[in-house]
Amino acid sequence: MGARTNFVIKTTENENENIVLYSHWGGDSGVQDFAWAIKKAMPRYGDNSYFTRIIVSSLINTEWDSETGFGLYVGPVTHEESYEYKEIDLVNGTVTIGDHTTSIQAFLEYHQGATV
Numbered sequence: 879m880g881a882r883t884n885f886v887i888k889t890t891e892n893e894n895e896n897i898v899l900y901s902h903w904g905g906d907s908g909v910q911d912f913a914w915a916i917k918k919a920m921p922r923y924g925d926n927s928y929f930t931r932i933i934v935s936s937l938i939n940t941e942w943d944s945e946t947g948f949g950l951y952v953g954p955v956t957h958e959e960s961y962e963y964k965e966i967d968l969v970n971g972t973v974t975i976g977d978h979t980t981s982i983q984a985f986l987e988y989h990q991g992a993t994v
């Protein structure tokens with residue numbers, strides 16, 4: 879069955895414009911992987927296109943040539959997830975994991991001991 883999960887990147891308030899990276903195998907380490915990708919993208923915080931690209935590139939890592947494993951789309955979250963919801967909201971500067979929302983800085987400090 880895999881370990882399906884979505885990584886949601888909100889760059890607008892419009893739910894139909896979410897950027898969603900679907901991972902068929904990323905659920906087990908998804909929260910930690912998301913924290914690592916966000917940390918890598920932080921030097922470009924405020925530049926949504928570069929920030930988003932760095933997150934996506936970091937999560938896909940070396941699997942760019944694979945025909946399976948990842949999908950990318952813009953729109954509402956539609957995939958069934960096996961693991962908790964993961965979202966970074968660049969409009970409001972927050973990260974949501976499951977039903978818990980916190981600031982990006984607090985998320986990184988908690989998950990990586992990193993500061994923004």
